[in-house]
Amino acid sequence: MIKVGIIGGAGYTAGELLRVLAGHPETDVAFVHSTSNAGNSIDSVHKDLVGDIEGDFTDQLNFDVDVLFICSGHGHSRTFVEGNDIPAGVKIIDLSNEYRLKADADGFVYGLPELNLGAIKKATKIANPGCFATAIQLGILPLAANGELNEDVHVNAITGSTGAGQNPSKTSHFSWRNNNVSIYKAFSHQHLGEINQSIQQLQSDYGHEVKFLPVRGNFPRGIFASLYTKCTLSEEEVIEMYREFYKDAAFVHVLDYAPDMKQVVNTNKCLIHVEKHGDTVLVTSCIDNLVKGASGQAVQNMNLMFGLDQKTGLQLKSVGF
Amino acid sequence: MIKVGIIGGAGYTAGELLRVLAGHPETDVAFVHSTSNAGNSIDSVHKDLVGDIEGDFTDQLNFDVDVLFICSGHGHSRTFVEGNDIPAGVKIIDLSNEYRLKADADGFVYGLPELNLGAIKKATKIANPGCFATAIQLGILPLAANGELNEDVHVNAITGSTGAGQNPSKTSHFSWRNNNVSIYKAFSHQHLGEINQSIQQLQSDYGHEVKFLPVRGNFPRGIFASLYTKCTLSEEEVIEMYREFYKDAAFVHVLDYAPDMKQVVNTNKCLIHVEKHGDTVLVTSCIDNLVKGASGQAVQNMNLMFGLDQKTGLQLKSVGF
Amino acid sequence: MIKVGIIGGAGYTAGELLRVLAGHPETDVAFVHSTSNAGNSIDSVHKDLVGDIEGDFTDQLNFDVDVLFICSGHGHSRTFVEGNDIPAGVKIIDLSNEYRLKADADGFVYGLPELNLGAIKKATKIANPGCFATAIQLGILPLAANGELNEDVHVNAITGSTGAGQNPSKTSHFSWRNNNVSIYKAFSHQHLGEINQSIQQLQSDYGHEVKFLPVRGNFPRGIFASLYTKCTLSEEEVIEMYREFYKDAAFVHVLDYAPDMKQVVNTNKCLIHVEKHGDTVLVTSCIDNLVKGASGQAVQNMNLMFGLDQKTGLQLKSVGF
Amino acid sequence: MIKVGIIGGAGYTAGELLRVLAGHPETDVAFVHSTSNAGNSIDSVHKDLVGDIEGDFTDQLNFDVDVLFICSGHGHSRTFVEGNDIPAGVKIIDLSNEYRLKADADGFVYGLPELNLGAIKKATKIANPGCFATAIQLGILPLAANGELNEDVHVNAITGSTGAGQNPSKTSHFSWRNNNVSIYKAFSHQHLGEINQSIQQLQSDYGHEVKFLPVRGNFPRGIFASLYTKCTLSEEEVIEMYREFYKDAAFVHVLDYAPDMKQVVNTNKCLIHVEKHGDTVLVTSCIDNLVKGASGQAVQNMNLMFGLDQKTGLQLKSVGF
Structure with a gap:
């Protein structure tokens, strides 16, 4: 099982990530970080997740994970990455716009699988597209x-x-x-x-x-x-x-x-x-x-980085109406 | 022409009142009071009124009017009425909930025309229903x-x-x-x-x-x-x-x-x-x-207080779809 | 794998059933019956299923299945059940209202799991609730x-x-x-x-x-x-x-x-x-x-009838927004 | 007062025309023609008009009017115009697309007031724009x-x-x-x-x-x-x-x-x-x-053809929300 940590857990993209991961067979969510909601239950914020996820938001960081999803929003990701001593073995998938341009990439690979499939498979850090x-x-x-x-x-x-x-x-x-x-x-x-x-x-x-x-x-x-x-x-x-x-x-x-x-x-x-x-x-x-445009694509990137089939956990039931 | 002053002019009920009065043949809007938007044009807040109304919000009170509509919202009307020296000849129509109950009425008549038609016609102060x-x-x-x-x-x-x-x-x-x-x-x-x-x-x-x-x-x-x-x-x-x-x-x-x-x-x-x-x-x-439930009924009350046909200015085009 | 046949496959409840079954790990859809759409691809009618399901609607019946879902709509189920020689070993889940009342049940069990759990587990025929x-x-x-x-x-x-x-x-x-x-x-x-x-x-x-x-x-x-x-x-x-x-x-x-x-x-x-x-x-x-009120509950009933965990294939990603 | 006849009275543009004319001070609706709804009350079809308009649809034509609005829909206007002996003094405003192009115009003026103001004022027949x-x-x-x-x-x-x-x-x-x-x-x-x-x-x-x-x-x-x-x-x-x-x-x-x-x-x-x-x-x-894009513009054209101020009856209360 892939141990997942989520930073910036109270926003829309984190909520959507949790919705997707709730049905992903190869992941365990180790923690969901939020300073604004620390101590509150996760399903008190993402209310449709009632019954799908247990536990509370935490303001404690924990780098004993395999991958970090950074959902803090534009203007906060680089601060987080540079301000914390994230172990080299922890893969990072950032959903902000801060590492998408090559000039700013600092080793992040632009995570559009249809464009950069090979590079994503080998990447340790992904800048998830807008x-x-x-x-x-x-x-x-x-x-x-x-x-x-x-x-x-x-x-x-x-x-x-x-x-x-x-x-x-x-x-x-x-x-x-x-x-x-x-x-x-x-x-x-x-x-x-x-x-x-x-x-x-x-x-x-x-x-x-x-x-x-x-x-x-x-x-x-x-x-x-x-x-x-x-x-x-x-x-x-x-x-x-x-x-x-x-x-x-x-x-x-x-x-x-x-x-x-x-x-x-x-x-x-x-x-x-x-x-x-x-x-x-x-x-x-x-x-x-929110899915292919954000959190679903982030999971698709994770699947690729960890050698899973791209579709793992992503054969989602469409809403249709 | 009935000279109208509006207090609390930037909110939803004031906007709706202005929409109705824009087509009312017997009224002139003398001023629209707003502390938060003083100096801004009225159609910069109620944007659908572009072309229908000229002028700016003011923070200056002017009691040289025939009727005041108080649209300040619950918790502000009584403060306004008691805190200002409103001349006896100025009729008042209050859209808040502060004068609706007889215990608090202070001379305000409950302005539901289908219930209190006669009293409304003679009233100088109306508490407009919720x-x-x-x-x-x-x-x-x-x-x-x-x-x-x-x-x-x-x-x-x-x-x-x-x-x-x-x-x-x-x-x-x-x-x-x-x-x-x-x-x-x-x-x-x-x-x-x-x-x-x-x-x-x-x-x-x-x-x-x-x-x-x-x-x-x-x-x-x-x-x-x-x-x-x-x-x-x-x-x-x-x-x-x-x-x-x-x-x-x-x-x-x-x-x-x-x-x-x-x-x-x-x-x-x-x-x-x-x-x-x-x-x-x-x-x-x-x-x-917003109409019969607020500003339209307020105008209906005004019509009655000033001896006009109830329907004056209120034969509004329905939207249908 | 449970072999599934679907009768009345072009309507809303059949579409929703297909959405759910597309992610169900223990079922194979053997055929989707529709007279009105025979020969058309399934995803030409249920268009959000593109990529999730292959094949065409058929007007040929095939009782070499483990379970039949009847989605034909009110007024058509009994005609279908009585007009066809469905083998005794084929379980039936009917989504119409024709077998829900005990007076009309003909051996169908009312499929509300929170009410009739034990009976559903032993049932061969289910009347799915409204x-x-x-x-x-x-x-x-x-x-x-x-x-x-x-x-x-x-x-x-x-x-x-x-x-x-x-x-x-x-x-x-x-x-x-x-x-x-x-x-x-x-x-x-x-x-x-x-x-x-x-x-x-x-x-x-x-x-x-x-x-x-x-x-x-x-x-x-x-x-x-x-x-x-x-x-x-x-x-x-x-x-x-x-x-x-x-x-x-x-x-x-x-x-x-x-x-x-x-x-x-x-x-x-x-x-x-x-x-x-x-x-x-x-x-x-x-x-x-469409889910707990129709096709999701039908799958829940199927899970129970076949000894599966009730939640199999039903941990659906909520839409949230 | 301008006597108005409406052809094709049960559709959306006729309904909208009736909504506008209900508040127009210079018109009387003489008849509303509909073959499909003849005998039904107008407000049984355009239900938001309850209280705004009396009378029934008729299948009888009556050319004792000042202006005819043809709301029959594309493919029916020319048939109507050519199939009936409309007196020369009756102005026509057609809301279909059949007379808009010069090649087909047969004397109809393209009724976009911002383009053809002078011609509209002198016109007897108007092709109302799409x-x-x-x-x-x-x-x-x-x-x-x-x-x-x-x-x-x-x-x-x-x-x-x-x-x-x-x-x-x-x-x-x-x-x-x-x-x-x-x-x-x-x-x-x-x-x-x-x-x-x-x-x-x-x-x-x-x-x-x-x-x-x-x-x-x-x-x-x-x-x-x-x-x-x-x-x-x-x-x-x-x-x-x-x-x-x-x-x-x-x-x-x-x-x-x-x-x-x-x-x-x-x-x-x-x-x-x-x-x-x-x-x-x-x-x-x-x-x-439906308004500037159809029936409101038709009334604007009528106003111009009859020498009224363009805005007569068209200072409509916006819905805002």
């Missing part, structure tokens, strides 16, 4: 891998409210968000850094822009991304390229129809559809932002 | 008026999130409230005081209980209440009693089918349906909590 | 088991849209149902038969009424039920009675706070809370209507 | 009017379920649509015809493409559109251009922040925001698809 970044990269990367990105890529992606975390705010207020839509961080979302980095890794001559409009949706879970760019290949060639790229992927499915977002909610899947319209290739990509 | 209290009373009062309440009344009423105000909180967080249901303040909601007071006003020998379960719904606007009690009258007799009671009511409609809540959203209407099942009479009652 | 019936019985039965039902029980339960099946209709239209609430079948819902039957099984002298108001909610999954009745026991005594009644239950949790519905969505759990208010005991009970 | 077409044109036209469209325009617009009409279908089923997102008719939506026609009217040398992705949203009302293209003007210049273009527009507001969709729900407003990012201008545009 949610938008995952949906968008899985939609673009087959083109980049084949050197077929030649123009700007136009991306519109709408996300659920859990993407904004659990702090109550104006834009997470139910009365505001219900039946509402808005955009934010137009063309400047922080995930563009990792997206562009991965494109460069596969197609270093790409000199155009990923133009990304993030949208706030009125649902709690899910990301639905549409991406298009000019492309000289035929529809059949592009589809074949995508099928080839994902032929060994455990969770990515290339469909022959455009998906709807709810097909992936509560799963680690990414559904992809490709179609040509004139000289334009249109890709649809959707994931659950 | 939202749940309005839906429930309109469902019960015809029975009380006819001395036909003889047993406990069982009430379940589900309310929209705007009923809880605009402060972000756990139970107003979109991620939590979406697709969720919960109860609170079982059998002890503060509106029971005014409900029981009105029953006593009509049927002073009623010695049983109104058992009221408030429910949090996953919608922003509306209250849907079901009420039942034992009753020896026939269905036809009860229906006739309700029709008679509401024959001059401007906004209450007794339907011959059970309403669904969305029929009243964004209107000042209350829809009522009555049916008998064995010895039990079941009443369904629904309103928009 | 969704409302499950939530309400689990809230009432501990009182009945202790002879403590002495007055009418007042029940209000709100259900998700999946409870009405997948046929498009007025009340399942998104434009109508979004942000809406309505009641239906007041005091006359068909599940009252099985509820009363179970009460009589435990407390045969109960001579009062379960007064049940079903409510349509604006969410797809879940049932949230509140139940209350007069009770002379103290709060501590009632809570203790509930804890005792459910001490061996695999999926029922008696909480020390009132649950919210989303805690159980996508799980087989039932969360129960008990509180006293004066002489009234109030019980809250919530389930996922 | 909902997406309205939101998108109001976002683009100021650039076209100034000859500043020089590249492809990238449009993503998400619409409410009422845009698909009231026929129950798979994609309008609540269980499916709740918390879901999907695309349809990528780059080929039928509204592109009228959008391109209007662009050509203002900038006839525009030789690039409007690339439009329509998205199904999980809300009943509203359209939220984002549009961007390359532009050499400064942000200040573009904003000034938009303000100038809309300086006399009755319902279009150019904001200094990006709107959220709910600001316009239940109003005839269009909110526009313009920002530059590098060489790209981004425009956000939102409307209520």
